[in-house]
Amino acid sequence: MSTFLVEIVTPERKVYAETANMVSVKGSEGELGILPNHVPFVTTLRIAPVVIKRDGKQDVIAVHGGFIEVRKDKVVILAELAETASDIDVERARQAKERAEQRLAQKRDDIDYRRAELALQRALNRINAKGL
Numbered sequence: 001m002s003t004f005l006v007e008i009v010t011p012e013r014k015v016y017a018e019t020a021n022m023v024s025v026k027g028s029e030g031e032l033g034i035l036p037n038h039v040p041f042v043t044t045l046r047i048a049p050v051v052i053k054r055d056g057k058q059d060v061i062a063v064h065g066g067f068i069e070v071r072k073d074k075v076v077i078l079a080e081l082a083e084t085a086s087d088i089d090v091e092r093a094r095q096a097k098e099r100a101e102q103r104l105a106q107k108r109d110d111i112d113y114r115r116a117e118l119a120l121q122r123a124l125n126r127i128n129a130k131g132l
């Protein structure tokens with residue numbers, strides 16, 4: 001079975017680098033499943049889990065937006081923030097989700113709704129990534 005390298009990089013660290021058979025991402029235009037020898041392209045990513053299939057195993061990374069670059073023999077994901085399933089503290093994410101939901105439910109002028117909405121998306125991304 002043919003393979004390609006998948007790298008997930010943030011400004012802080014290389015989060016992930018493995019030889020894969022397939023990678024699934026949620027691009028700004030929708031779900032994308034990338035197999036070996038895909039045509040090269042670049043697009044932006046939503047805040048969503050990235051799923052990598054390799055040797056019958058599956059890795060899930062919570063990628064909080066960014067870019068995907070598909071090259072001939074390599075896929076590079078550049079994200080502001082990304083966590084592997086083992087990095088994720090699901091209880092912390094549940095608490096962050098609660099806080100964000102409470103903020104979004106309040107009708108107060110001093111609440112930054114955009115910020116709360118993004119915090120909610122990050123928390124859901126972490127919970128989903130851990131559950132896949």
Ligand code: ATP
Binds near residue numbers: 082089091093119126
């Ligand atoms: P919280 O309110 O719990 O801090 P947050 O979404 O505001 O969540 P971020 O600002 O996105 O947190 O992240 C700050 C740092 O904490 C990053 O390094 C991120 O990887 C890490 N982090 C945040 N939430 C979790 C989690 N549930 N499990 C593991 N690491 C986390």
